[in-house]
Each structure stands twice: as structure tokens, then as C-alpha cells.
Amino acid sequence: MKLSDIAQLRLRCQHLASAPLREPVEVVRWLTAVQAQDFYGAKWALGLRLPHMVEADLDAAYNVGAILRTHVLRPTWHFVAPEDIRWLLQLTAPRVHMRCGTGYRQLDLDEATRQRCYQVMIQALEGGKHLTRHELGAALTQAGIKNAESGRRLTYIVMSAELDGILCSGPRRGNQFTYALLDEWVAPAQERTPDEALAELTRRFFLSHGPATEYDFANWSGLTLADGRTGLSIVHKELDQAEIDGQTYWFSPEIPPEMERPSRAYILSVFDEYFIGYKDRQAIMDEAVDARLGNLGNALTYILVLDGQVIGTCRRTLQKNSLTIEVTSYRILTLNEKQALADAAQRFGAFLKLQVELGWQ
Secondary structure, rough: OOOHHHHHHHHHHOOOOOOOOHHHHHHHHHHEEHHHHHHHHHHHHHHHOOOOOHHHHHHHHHOOOEEEEEEEEEOOOEOOOHHHHHHHHHHHHHHHHHHOOOHHHOOOOOOOHHHHHHHHHHHHOOOOOOOEHHHHHHHHHOOOOOOOHHHHHHHHHHHHHHHHHEEEOOOOOOOEEEEHHHHHHHOOOOOHHHHHHHHHHHHHHHHHHHHHHHHHHHHHHHHOOOHHHHHHHHHHOOOOEEEOOOEEEOOOOOOOOOEOOOOOEEEEEEOOOOHHHHOOOOOOOHHHHHHHHHOOOOOOOOEEEEEEEEEEEEEEEEEEOOOEEEEOOOOOOHHHHHHHHHHHHHHHHHHOOEEEEEEEE
């Protein structure tokens, strides 16, 4: 295996260039945790791997709890499967709480205060209620919790409750997100020991994101490099490995076969797992592209991928009946390459059920 092979193998392992999956929860379960602070971009990430579905299908799955959105890795929001949420939180929440420690101290949110907030939110949500963040803030304020109506303190209170398995996502109310009690919204699941949970997370990451390194796993999971090495020591016999440029890459011994007519081009959210799931991106872009991209974090910016390589960006703008995509390529494109990107734009429009207006810069 060469470095140049990795991109195509990742496209197949992530079910972008291999047989599509059938249901949203299958994609989420396969990838284990799908970064989702940009809710719309995260739905498109699932939609790319479910080409028979449109955005409304993803909304329906989310609103019945077939997929959940919660803080679970690093910290940021991720889509997770209901049966996975508890063991993932047990494994990763302690690390995320550590990373939130400065914020807790700055906002006077010690353990006792957060536990008091939990009790207020439990009482407000009991009986199958689903409340917005603003409504939770009002309940906290009414109970005498200071500076909890809105803002950063409320954000940390709610995130802490998600990490401790008190809250999870509920159905959307129009365009507003709601929260539910995890124990009411999600059926019980079999518990795992810490080693079982670490082994499962390690196994799933390398099967779905491989070829990847232990550094990629630590960066993606938010766990330590030592944790990643422990996980690999448990599951390494289930994986293949290759040495490339002094790095060990781990991957599935059974790479999903490439679909009959895979796409050459993809328009990906900046938070798509193909892009965000790795510490080292040299396998999917050269140094010049990496330098031009910089530190992308705008949810309106999307990544252009051609033949497995990042070759530029685009910006999407939604109108009532149309989707405008402004393409910025970092190199001159052939007519065939332009057509492949135009086809990718049409797939995006079909997912949103909008006409596409494509511009080139």
C-alpha cells in the first residue's frame, strides 16, 4: 500500500464509494459518531451515504429518536445511535468534562451546582416533555439558578447534563431543537466494561475510517494516545496494518468493494468524517491545498473532493426554491472534472429538493 492508495480506500470504508447503507441509523452506527454541530451539514453527510433519501427523511428519523444528537466527543455535538449513547458517554465524558473544567470554574459551575441544575431539568422534562434550551433556562431561573436564562452559563449547564446522560436530543419543534430525558427517550442497553467500550470504539473507528493511524484515533475520539494504544492492543488481531513513510496505518481486512459506478466528485460539509476524522490529512490533500484551506470552521463552507483529493471549496446559499453553489477550485479543471463537480452539485440539490444554480470562481 502507498500513501496515494489511502484516499480511495477511505472513500470505500466510509461508504461514499461503496454500496450505500439503507437507514440513517446504519450510517451513524457504522461511523459511530458523526460530527454534527452544523446540523444541516451533518444531515448531508448522512445523505451522501443514503442516496435514496432526501433531507425530509433524515428529519423524520431524527424527530422519532432513531438518531440522536448530543455532546459526546472532544467536546462537540455528534450524531450517535441510541443503543450506543450510554457506553460512548461512559467512555468519553470524563475526558470532555476535563476539557470543560476551565469553563466550569469561570462560570461557578461546581459539581454540586450542576447536580442541582440536573434536578431542576429532570423535574421540568419528566413525563415525556420536550423543552428548548430557552425553556430549560427559564425553568432553571425560576428555581433560583443565577445567570441561567441564556448565554454561556446555560450552554455549559446543558452540555454537562448531556455528558452525564441526563439529557439528549428530542424532536425538533419547527426549527428549534428540544431536549428530552435520556432515560425516557432511549431504551436501556447492555452495559459494557471500560475495556469493552474502548475496544469497541477503537475497532469501529479503524473499520470505518481506516486506513488511519493511532494519532488519528486519539484526535477523533478526544481520548489519549495511550488510550488508543490500549484499544489497539486489544483489537489489533482483527485489523490489517501497513507501514507508510514511517507511520503505521490500521484498517479493515475486508474493505467494502467499490460500487459499480462510483462518483468522481463530492461536495462535503467541512465537518464530514472524510475530512474532519483525521489528524493528518496528507493522504487527501497536498501541502499547497492545506495551506490555502487554513482553519476552516464556517458551516457555509463546503469541501470539493475530486478523485479522493481535496481540490477546493464552495459556498452554498439557500433560497426558497433553489440552492446556489459557488465553486472555488485551487487548480484548473478539465471539462470532465467540471462535469463531475456539477453532478455532485446536482446530488446536493436533489437531497434538498431544490434547483441548483452553479457558479465558478
